Amino acid sequence: MSRIFGGITQMGYVVRDINAEMHRWIAQGVGPWFYVHDVETDYFTYRGSDSPMKMSVALANSGDVQIELIQPRNDAPSLYREFLDSGREGLQHIAYWTDNYQALYDKALALGYEVGHEGSIGGELGRFAYFDTEKTFGHIIEISDISGPKGQFFHYIREVAQTWDGSEPIRGEVDKLA
Incomplete structure (x- = not known):
């Protein structure tokens, strides 16, 4: 538990x-996966500049922790692209969710955290920021606003995982991460 961010809620x-x-995670019994091929962001910035980043995302839960898979779909600048371009693949970030996004965001900035990239999915209550903490911790720290529809969707994913019987391991193309 972090005194700053709270408990870890996602591994990305x-x-x-x-x-x-x-399929690798499904073989380990983790699922079902909610897959979005073309995630639509309201805005996305990389190191303070607009970026036309495109990505696919898949979400599932293992207990209380959400697993997020992200595949960049273009070469636009992002921390995701940086990670792959450095020759790595795998765990890139841990995330903390909050109902009071702006307060946590402001607190992190006041403590000296620097935003690597940030954006929004599904409106003002779908904001997220990735703090460039890789040199300090070996991974990125993400904070994500769950006070709106995205939080409801994340709750639904967790509920479905609790009773998943192995059927429909990949739940098609979800319109958006609402």
Whole structure:
């Protein structure tokens, strides 16, 4: 438990082949996966500049922790692209979720954390920021606003995972991460 961010709620993996990675996790009994091929962001900035980053995302839960798989779909600047371009693949970030995003964001900045990239999915209550903590911790720290529809969707994913019987391991193309 972090006195700054709270409990870890998500582990994010940046991968080259999201389909293969979903199947690798399914073989370990983790699922079902909620897959979005073309995630639509409201905005996305990388190191303070707009970036036309495109990505696919798959989400599933293992107990209380959400597993996120991310595959960049273009060469636009992002911390995801940096990670893959450095020759790595796998765990890239841990995330903390909050109902009071702005207060946590401001606190992190006041403590000296620097934003590597940030954006929003599904409106003002879908904001996220990735703090560039890799040199300090070996991974990125993400904070994500769950006070709106995204939080409801994340709750639903967790509930479905609790009673998943192995059927429908990949739940098609979800419109957006709402």
